[in-house]
Amino acid sequence: MIYNMKKAFTILSMVIFGGMLVYNCEPEPDSLGEQLFLDGAAEGNEVAYDVIAYNMSNNDSIRSDASKLGMATIGAFNESQFGKQKAAYYTQLRLPAYDPDFGAEAIVDSVVLVIKPTYASDSVTTVTDENYVYPDGAVPAKQVMNRYPAVKYGKTKANGGKLTVKVHEVKEFLDGYNDIAYSNKIYEFDQLNPIGSKDFDGFVRSIAITKDSDNASLFSSEAGFRMLLSNNLFQSKIIDKKGQPELKDVASFIRHFRGLRISVEQQDGYLVQFSPSTVELLMYYKSLDTGATAKTQKKYTFSIGNGNVHIGNYIYDRAGSASQTALTGNKDTGDLQLFAQAMGGNSIGIRFPKATIDKLKMLYQNEKAAIVSAKIRMYTDQTAWNKYPKPSLMTIVQRDLDLTKTAGNQVTTNFTEDLLKLSSTPNFAYMRAYALDKNPAYYDFTVTQSLKNIVEAKPGEEIDYSNKYFKIDMGNFLQSSTGNTFAGYQFTSRAFSTDRAVFVGTDSTNPDNDPSKPYEIKLRVTYGKK
Structure with a gap:
């Protein structure tokens, strides 16, 4: 059993907010929309779709003052x-x-x-x-x-x-x-x-x-x-x-x-x-x-x-390392390998490509296929990362680039739509980690509500998703000391987490569901037809 000092240095605790992050051996469907499966009311299908995943440089720097430094x-x-x-x-x-x-x-x-x-x-x-x-x-x-x-x-x-x-x-x-x-x-x-x-x-x-x-x-x-x-x-x-x-x-x-x-x-x-x-x-x-x-x-x-x-x-000194050339990623077509490191190192960015959204909209409009569950599944790289401990904790936030702003901060950041709206749903988890003792391990990040908002929007309420993306980091969300809620999307253990890992990224030449490349990062959507 790992002993952690009980005296908290900041007002925040590293206790995980109940049920929001789970380590599991087997996948579980979101409770969101699970009523569609009750009594055979719907046929469930899971399909993998492309995403664009890329490396994001943080210039090897992060705030590490007293308000951020839990360890x-x-x-x-x-x-x-x-x-x-x-x-x-x-x-x-x-x-x-x-x-x-x-x-x-x-x-x-x-x-x-x-x-x-x-x-x-x-x-x-x-x-x-x-x-x-x-x-x-x-x-x-x-x-x-x-x-x-x-x-x-x-x-x-x-x-x-x-x-x-x-x-x-x-x-x-x-x-x-x-x-x-x-x-x-x-x-x-x-x-x-x-x-x-x-x-x-x-x-x-x-x-x-x-x-x-x-x-x-x-x-x-x-x-x-x-x-x-x-x-x-x-x-x-x-x-x-x-x-x-x-x-x-x-x-x-x-x-x-x-x-x-x-x-x-x-x-x-x-x-x-x-x-x-x-x-x-x-x-x-x-x-x-x-x-x-x-x-x-x-x-x-x-x-x-x-x-x-x-x-x-x-x-940091990255000269000669595999991550040296990955500090600035390709957000248009994605990167084959994803390097994520806490303490100021790389983050991972993930976008929905237009082709994926178009396919899902066609299913929804033509076949009345409602999204029951949507997860971004990400695997550790079998050859690049098989020696050091695999992370059990990561965070995901949503970011929106507002190109209409000519000055000031053009990027807004917040919890994902799922965390904002569905955190009280039974069995909800914003992330689940699987097979951490095996190679590869993999991680599912819940993006159900975020995807539904785009795909199932009513006419006239469509969302411009072209400048929206998710950002994944090492560490975990910190819980407020005053209750069972997260202190905020900006309060995480990223400033002092020692974790790092290499993941399989986007292969723009790989068609959907190519069995020869089973570990490419994908959006896995479960939908039901009435």
Whole structure:
């Protein structure tokens, strides 16, 4: 079972809205129009029709600021289809209270950064040390350490399963929590002088230390990855600034200590994720209390999570990869292969060609064939994508290009007509995934109402569909924290989903239902005749 951190960083949850997305082994007809099949009232026919499917470039950039970043990603992954991706994470830190008093003669003992990657909680290795000696006071104790494998995407055994995590001080102001930031921007940081470096071996660990004498707790930590940061930096930037303007208020402090950048050294390996709201930064120091003659150890906890800037930084190098030439697709005739990648990578566009709509209108007008169900079926490419995990979550929205506008935004985006009008229908699912453990897997996207609106429009109410299209992305729609509804078409996990896949696209030379090419993307329409 995959463990996901419960503390949400944004107001959105990644919980799937009930029934809207389903993983199934067998296809199911939409409940829309299913009454036509009851008691043999209609003859059902499913026919595959052409669509135009093409690659859509997003310029390898996406909004990745605090309002979009449900999970932070670090790592590097290089493979032949999509090329190289490196992911880093920027964050601010703040003081829990301003104008702090650290006591007299304060000296930093250690600074610990804790990140908590998602991990498999049902795969644990426990190591117990009955003869452990707690270093502060040489206290006889017992240490119990639980080790869990982190969830990884990519080449999990590359570099011996290790990534070298590096932390740098940010030198450029990161703006405010509510400001927009994009994933391809690299903020200035001190590249030559990392303030922390440690190998991550692919596992997270929880630790519990108890006294031998009375079993009292001396130390405990949740499962995570802990690394030391520079004592000197925090001595000069924090402790030595006691009473000075830099620590007096939040505006001064975030310009004095502008933030941290967390990244990896390697150019290939895997991606790992953690919740920004669970990152911890602890400073241990010793100082003299008033009237005391000996220094005592103290702990100072910085504020990292809510209210701080969080930015995902994703850098791509697609040279020599299969997707290099697919960044800009052919929206007129379609592309043979479709490359979809989250975190700013490609999207997939799908249009209804005139020939398909004309055929369906003829059926409706001449044979009284009503559309019962319509799905866009898309298969993973058997040869190009058969090694890495297949996505179980994707989104689909409808877009309308208004050519009458001469300025401003010409494209309107929204949920599909099916999501807008039919989401409360029993058994409705905007997408179903099939055979994810097989090759190829395939996906059905429900477009019944969207197609019916075009094909079955009354005279005088016809829809100009020539500039309408669907856009498919990796990730899932996020649910509002206030109820069982999606927060909006623009709120998805696309900014931090690690998924990617190659799909079979449009072959403009292939006639309908050519049995030699069974995996081409198609519109599959079930219609009934009374």
